[in-house]
Amino acid sequence: MPKVVLSSGSASLGLTGGVTEFEVEATSFRRLILELEKRFPGLGNQVEESMAVAIDGEIYQDAYAAELRPGSEIVLIPKIGGG
Amino acid sequence: MAKQHVTATINGEAAEFLCETQQTMLDVLRDVVGLTGAKEGCASGDCGACSILVDGTLVCSCLMLGVEAEGTSITTIEGIAQGDHLHPIQQKFLEHAALQCGFCTPGLIVATKALLDENPNPTETEARYWLAGNLCRCTGYDKVIRAVMDAAAVMRGETV
Amino acid sequence: MNYINSDLKVVGTRPIRPDGVEKVTGRALYSADTRVAGMLWGKILRSPHAHARIVSIDTSKAEALKGVHAVVTSKDFPAIKSEEAFVGEGPMNFRDLSDNIMARNKALYEGHAVAAVAATTPAIADEAMALIDVTYEVLPHVIDVDDAMKADAPVLHADMFTAGVNPKPATASNIAKVVTFKKGDIDAGFADAEVIFEGSYTTKPVHQGYIEPHACLATYNPDGQISIHASSQGHFMIRAYTAKLLGLDMADIRVNPAEIGGGFGGKTLIYLEPVAVALSRKSGKSVKMQMTREEVFRGSGPTSGASVSVKLGAKKDGTIVAAQQVLKFQAGAYAGSPIGPGCMCGFALYDIPNIDVLGYDVVSNRPKVAAYRAPGAPISSFAVECAVDDLARKLGMDPLTLREKNAAVNGTKTHYGPTHTNIGYTQVLEAAKAHPHWKAPVAEGHGRGLAAGFWFNIGGESSATVHINEDGTVMVATGSPDIGGSRASMGMMAAEVLGIPVAKVKAIVADTASIGFTFLTGGSRVTFATGMAVTQATEKVVDQLKARAAQTWDIPVDAVEWKDGKAFPAGTNAGAFEPLDLAAIALKQGRTGGPINAEVSVNAQGAGAGFGAHICDVKVDKETGHVEIVRYTAIQDVGKAIHPSYVEGQIQGGAAQGIGWALSEEYIYNDKGQMENPGFLDYRCPVASDLPMIEAVLVEVPNPRHPFGARGVGEVPIIPPMAAISNAIKSAVGVRMEHLPMSPPKVRAALDAAG
């Protein structure tokens, strides 16, 4: 199962009750968000609204379709903008 | 308070306008005459975006009253090109990519014209000090100065 | 299709931009250049207090003044519920955005809008503002970030409980959020270190300083349809936020993008548009608004000022084994500083096993910050790059060698999660080492400094359409405002794919009703993301052109090849027909199936990260403390320069802004919390005589995720200058300047203290 890591945003830790690593049954980014919201109410929306993810090292700002492999590592990071 | 009646020459054409005493020449050009090439970046003479020539002298139109234009000959950015023929300074600004957003460009081109009219062969340092009153936030001035030096050379007939 | 290894005829050349002549002749229309008959002039009344409760606002006298057609206050704007969102280029709450454009209960900074008027002339509008009677209850204020974090500091928001700490704090504070990033074991790392360096640094808020003040012209029609003419870094953003803050349908709002006179991140937010629409709705007339320069400084977003500490641990051989950073960022009056990227960027240039970064997002009584070129990164890197320079001195190592030894490479896992891929930092450092500037001896009495920078760059949503005109010329339309020559690069990519001269292609910026959604011009995303959309749309057009030729020749489409702007019969039909050029096919497009065009919308992923290294030589006047930049070289991996002149321009301009940040730009407040230098006279942007030529060196390590290999280039160049200059001053006169700006009084004081 893909593994979610909250190396960032302990802003999210409040929602996970301090849990920093856990596995989620998901094959796509969208499914991941839904699962996160189910598991830790609020977290899915937070990711949806103001966070990006790094899937196996690559940053995805907002791509529902992005594929998750069974061994994928998903790191939640703040969404990135610019000037 | 009745408006002031002013007669002047603007970009070679006889012009008449009515303005209030407190209106600056910049206000007059933009809001009365309808020439919006001169820009308001600060309205305090610190950015040079409103540069114009008054009887050949470079001034900030935001630091001049419209009524002071009486009897003068005004040149704005709209009067720099000869018909559909760009002035060499304009051409070199394009060739050197000396503009990014282009907002300060009218002021820079008018100020450069004044420089080269007075000093056809400026050093880079002279050009930089002459143009110190024209803020540009996009280019870091590098390509602007290159365009100015290149335009000067062209106007001296050294290159094309 | 990917063109990275193709023989390119247009991309990489330096054609004159299509919008150039309008801009050198004064014809180009910027935000404030449009007028309509019968329009009113709107102006905003702003709080003179840094922090005050708005007890009452009496607008009756102003409304009674002849020539005044409307006065609005927060009552004219619907209450917006608290909703976290990614606004402009950073996190912000829509309720805050609404309160920021028109103060609701409290004025949270000097310059905070409290009311607005629309009158027949600017003079009458000014007079009307003087007639608005606002009763304030002045509250204690706090300006600087360290003060705002103190337990006894005046609290701006009674409902602000620090997010990111567990459990939720019991009392409200000015600390909006705490962010942490960890990698490895920081304690073990420092235990393992043989040499340790620690430093503390501060930076002042600096303004983007675009020369064009914010302005707009809005018309609210009786049927509820609205037209807005304004410059910004995204007209779709103006539409979205105006609709959001006024509770309107986006379909009723059409935003026409004016030429934009600079943004640098500062025009990724709205300030005037909803106010102008509200005034127009109330008056039934078009309303033009235009900030004064003073309003731009007092009322629009600078970037954060900050307090940063760095601790580095290394082995004697220069291997950095532990790195720690604490960053406290000012967000302005509302939560949402670029603390996230600030925490991520500083150490992103290094491959360090143990990293610990702690960041604070802190509100205080200043204008809400807005994005500014690589938001957060310049502050973070100023601290880190100064510390690395001093670590090198402590280790007795060359600062470039130390950076090479610890440089992030492909496969380096960052402390914030992602793994670097397709990055060109090594190549950038090699180019720096090989550059004549780095090799040249340092002149007597001068000093040389080196610093590097990293920015993610982003992709995101973009739309583009490509139309083949009846004569074979081409129109390209995108939704990305052209802030620095993007019309040229868009046209060039289309011309390259079509195999025709760029002069035959004209690129424009389409309004919100004329093209699909396109995200902001920001994050250095346009050439990457919008360029991708343009390339794909052009490829679709090429497919159609081939099909039309196949139809004309009555051969299968796969037997047609497109080359140099012409269709050629290929395979068994090779040479069977005369090639058909674009004009010939365009002429017959009616017969062969109708107009030839394509629209493509993308949400581009895989933006290539950017790295840069700057070399700076300074001369310090020891008696006055004045620092002169005598030579400056900026080296950067740009992926592929589509139009090299505008790429160089981005790098030179970014470096110049960084030099201003380093030496002369700052917000100066009096004890009442009022800004003392809200103008270009005392807010000191670099002028032409302050700077030398800035040599931009383009390193091209292609980004495989872009058809031409392009990376964003606009943000990286503002990151290294502050540290490069501090490092140069240190090598020139031996003092370390940790506090920005490194102004003459500070440098002289440091020299006196050093004795």
Added chain:
Amino acid sequence: MTSLSYAAPTSVDAAVKLLAGASGLAKVLSGGTDLLIQMRAGRYKPELIVDTKKIPGVIGIREENGGFVVGAGTPGAVVEAHAGMTKAWPGVVEALDLIGSTQVQGRCSLAGNLCNASPAADSVPAMYAAGATAVVVGSNGTREVPVEQIPTGPGRTSLAKDEFILEFKFPPRPANSSDAYLRFIPRTEMDIAVVGCGISVTLDANGVCTAARCSLGAVAPTVLLVQEMADVLVGHTLDADTLAKLDAAAQAAAKPISDKRGTAEYRKKIAGVLARRVAAIAFDRAMGKTAGKAH
């Protein structure tokens, strides 16, 4: 609406009558590079603006019994282009040249700079050092006043409501005389002086100073004419000892405040630094050693 009227009289008498007759605030407009900014900022709300530029003598430069007479409203750029002024009073000319940008140079005037009465005005210390006098006209006729008697405090002058400056007189120069002006600013251009210093000297054939006038700007409520600095110079060549004493005298005379443009402590130090640098230039010029700009 408050109405503002404008007049451009063509004679001194007409101008004086207008000023005397104004019921509310009347402002004299020469270059306008300060006045227009102050009006926009609401610092002044005049009811009448009297543009003096059309009055004969207000613009122009003439030689008069060995000295120079400069019209009060003569734009900086015009003075800078005048060979005679540049040769006799390089310090005054370079000071005027430091006011604002090239654009401002096209408009700014000595009278405007003096009557704006800012302690940081660039041309004022140089005029003090030069010993220039102002020809003041008003209802009671004409009076000639040393320039240092015009400003009385920030934004305040000794001119009566119906008075204005018609022209400035610069005295004849003895042999081996010259002057110099330097100001310190954070950038290289466009800033207001953090400290300004003007020095005018006359030397004997051996380079010994026989007469000196020294002034400091931006270190007190008005520009200072500093006798102590002059005393240090007179009777001496510019040796290390004299330079050290001059530095000390300048620092002692400076009574600056801390503001957005610099701290008091910093300003005192810079006053000393500039005094030394300006004296060196003035002495060299007086001995005919150097030409050109000091900045």
